[in-house]
Amino acid sequence: MSTQTLSQTAPVERPEIKARYDHFIGGKFVAPAGGEYFDNISPIDGKPFSQAARGNKEDIDRALDAAHEAFKTWSKTSPTERSRVLNKIADIMEANLEMLARVETIDNGKALRETRAADLPLCIDHFRYFASVIRADESTISEHDEHTVSIALKEPLGVVGQIIPWNFPLLMATWKIAPALAAGCTTVVKPAEQTPTSIMVLMELIADVLPPGVINVVTGFGPEAGKPLANSPRVAKVSFTGETTTGRLIMQYASENLVPVTMELGGKSPNIFMKSIADEDDAFFDKCIEGAVMFALNQGEVCTCPSRILVHEDIYDKFMERVVERTKAIKMGHPLAEDTMMGAQASNDQYEKILSYLDIGRQEGAEVLCGGGPMNLNSGLETGYYIQPTIFKGHNKMRIFQEEIFGPVTSVTTFKTVEEAIEIANDTMYGLGAGLWSRDAHELYTVPRAIKAGRVWVNNYHAYPAHAPFGGYKKSGFGRENHLMMLDHYRATKNMLISYSKDKLGFF
Amino acid sequence: MEEKEPRLRRVLITEAAMEVIDTLRKRYPDGLMFHQSGGCCDGSSPMCFEKGDFKIGSSDVWLEEIYGCDFFMSADQFEYWKHTQLTLDVTPGRGSSFSVEIPLGVRFLIRSRVFTMEELERLPPVKTGDTFSAV
Incomplete structure (x- = not known):
């Protein structure tokens, strides 16, 4: 395969990153109990750029000790103070946005334009959102009769374990840390090894x-390190984003400890384009084309990647010609270059897995509309993990339509009727995200209601604002992040049932 | 009566994957098992656990024993996979799950081949997971 020569702006300067990082326990950086470190490989060039501490059960236990000690005071800290701390974190992230965005790009491989415009701003806003909602949060009280009052107070669960994925390392950590801290919990976080x-x-x-x-x-x-955190009897709740087998395993451990869990386990999100979108060739039609190409956001490494395009058969040619054209215009290159639109896949095993799906798609008879292989870039990127944005045409029973490839790959199929579109959309084990694009006012309401998914984007896609609950139906998990309702996943209700009567019941 | 053809296997294994299993057996002498994952991040990858660490239930199917390890998958996922022959391979990488090979700097990986129509007709049946729930 030929190698593409880069013609683009020079990558921005790399910020200073330490040669190695210890664990962060009890407010200090602490060397790992086993004394070992492992290389952190940047997907940009497949080369190590720092080292991370290789944690074990002893490190987890130390972190749990620190978290339990801190819980004694943090759980009693006023919402005013907790809010101040969360706002302060947001302010510090904002002041260091550019540096953090660059580090995130080096760590994960995604393009700088995304870490600058999405990952970091969303982190900052998320901390501010949870800082604000706890200031307005109230418990409830009910009068059961003239002498009996029930108070339902929310109390933090305790020390929580949070296992973070690698696709949005800082943002996914923020989604978990911010509500836990806001609720009064303390946390032990295990980031992904990538x-x-x-x-x-x-x-x-x-x-x-x-x-x-x-x-x-x-x-x-x-x-x-992940397993001893997930199965520790000293954890009051486990929050996990990842895949189904590990999700089941964590729930199995939680069942042994009888503790609650929240799970976000991915999806195979349908992005449905109704016939009416092509009624005009206008700004909205252009928005729909971009909506279909959203599969390439974050190199497709998003649990809600719109990896199934369902398009009405009458508009297939007109629509897909433009979608393919727009996909081919995606500029790949050095993730730290400002004009790069799509960067590198997060790791070598991820890269290999995506290539294995490109192979199975072809074997199953899917037609490659564009892309279909690795992207061979030069100028120091030869050893990075780059894959061409790829569109397959096939049918919904193919494995490429049913499995989360977690790469820049989408598969398109057609439908004839609204009913058929809904049937195809729901023919999946998962139910995390979905998209519906239409000019028809009735469809805009009825189709999203018929789709079994926790988030249906209507005439938009891939927006993740705080204050819009996000979570799965079916095998995509449970719990609703990004919203104040997440607070209650980190709290228990203390009911005080109070009698103001001086009179006995008369039973005994 | 002798079979005309050798039993068709649903899951194969590469030499490289066998070597990794040999290495892991030194640390986990009581045996290993595989469960094929779905979903995001490290999903759609085979997970390797110490035998019995992952509880198999009636919602799972057993596909094959590969190199002395039972290989399972969720029954609903298998519905979408059953027309393909899987090969357990291994690649350098990090992974991010509780799969036990990860500290070795390698990650198990599934490669797939679509069965021919003729092969589909003579595939052996799978077993339901509840047969194995006592494992």
Whole structure:
């Protein structure tokens, strides 16, 4: 395969990143108990750029000790103070946005334009959102009769374990940390082994504003550090984003400890384009084309990647010609270059897995409309993990329509009727995201209601604002992040049932 | 009576994957098992656990024993996979799950081949997971 020569702006300068990072426990950076570190490889060039501590059960136990100690005071800290701390974290992230965006790009491989415009701004807003909602949060009270009052107070669960994925390392950590801290919990966080660095750079920045032990971060491998966190009887709740087998395993551990869990386990999101979108060739039609190409956002490494395009058969040619053209215009290149639109896949195993799906798609008889292979870039990127944005045409029973490839790959099929579109959309094990594009006022309401998914974007896609609940139906998990309702996933209700009567019941 | 053809296998394994299993067996002498994952991040990848660590239930199917390890998948996922022959391979990488090979710096990976019509007709049946729930 030929190698593409880069013609683009020079990459921005790399910020200073330490040669290695320890765990962050009890407000300090602590060397790993086993004394070992592992290389963190940047997907940009497949080369190590820092090292992370190789955590084990002993490190997790130390972090749990620190979190339990901190919980004694943090759980009683006023919402005013918790809110101030969360706002302070947001302010520090905002002041360091450019540096953090660059570190995130080096750690994960995604294009700088995304970390600058999406990952970091969303983190900042998310901390501010949870800082604000706890100031307006109220418990409830009910009068059962003239002498009996029931107070339902919300109390933090305790020390929580949070296992973070690698696709949005800082943002997914924020989605979990912000509501937990807002609710009064303390946390032990285990970042993904592919992306253990950016969160440690953030911890360096915010260490002084956090009471020691409120956030603890232990890096390491899943079986060595993730497992002892997930199965610890000293954890009051486990929050996990990942895949189904590990989700089941974590629930299995939680069942042994009888603790609650929240799970976000991915999807195979349908993006439905109704006939009416092509009634005009206008700004909205153009928006729909962009909506279909959204599969390439974050190199497709998004749980809600619109990886199934369902398009009405009458508009297929007109619509898909433009979608393919727009996809081919995606500029790939050095993730740290400002004009790069799509960067590198997060790791070598991810890269290999995506290529294995490109192979199975062809074997199953799917037609490659564009892309279909690795992207061979030069100028120092030869050893990075780049894949061409790819569109397959096929049918919904193919494995490429049913499995989360987690790469820049989408598969298109057609439908004849609204009923058929809904049937195809729901023919999946998952139910996380979906998209519906239409000019028809009735469809705009009825179709999203018929789709079994937790988030249906209507005439838009891939927006993740705080205050819009996000979570799965079916095998995509449960719990609703991004919204104040997440607070109750980190709290228990204390009911005080009070009698103001002086009279006995008369039973005994 | 002798079979005309050798039993058709639903899951195969590469030499490289066998070597990784050999290495892992030194650490986990009681045996290993596989469960094929779905979903995001490290999903759509085979997970390797110490035998019995992952509880198999009636919602799982057993596909094959590969190199002494039982290989399972969720029954609903299998519905979408059953027309393909899987090969357990391994690639350098990090993974991000509780799969036990991850600390070795490698990750198990599934490669797939679509069965021919003729093969589909003579595939052995799978077993339901509740047969294995006592494992």
